[in-house]
Amino acid sequence: MGFRVTVYYEDTDMGGIVYHANYLKYIERARSHWVRTLGIDQVALRDEGTVFAVRRVEAEFLASARLDDVLDVTTALVDASGVRVRLEQVVQRGGQALFRAQVELVAIDWRSGAVRRMPAALRALKEPRD
Template sequence: MTSRPPHTISVRVYYEDTDLAGVVYYANYLRFYERGRSEALRDLGIDQVAMKAAGLVFVVRSFALDYLVPARFDDLLEIRTGIGALRGASLEMTQEVLRDGETLNRATARIACMTVEGRPARLPADLRAALAPERG
């Protein structure tokens, strides 16, 4: 098996994303990362609306973020998202924000599969297959 390349989206930094110093307010990276994860799942064919209709949702169980360099107003950022370890009822997603090839920060999200009632649920076979590394 080979690891699939990370999924990438572009995000422009708007004035509303910054603090008084003109740098991205730290909590706004969570929104950028959420967009990256949502688009990565969509591109893998995972329909989260259909999942919810079937009684399952993904929730962030834990999130670790390492800030290295600030992003600033009007920067064009690249959000990269990779699929890490798959477990019975969760998966790990690795992410990073880059500007012109320079890594600004890195994050790891542990995503749990839950029922809409809030109980842990095993990843169904079709989701596990979509998330699994590509075969080489």
């Protein structure tokens, strides 16, 4: 699933290069968009006591994005189980990969922090999608 991001001044350092932590923000937005396209209402899920938490991120910085770049963030399923989902997310500019991350998500009870089963729409995912 693709998600488009434009690099604004606030995203950059003094040299006009995207500050490294902002790539994590870009992939977070893309993951939220991906979950929404699966028909999962994260507000309703939260009201029922369940939220998603990032358990692990492995990130690779490949090249720099710059002020005014238009970036495409793809999110692809690597695998899913009853309690976790692993995704590969790539930030690209014009087809060139700038940043790549493997992200593992778990569902938790936001009150206690205890792990919960993933929503059915995520547990049902078996084949990688883009």
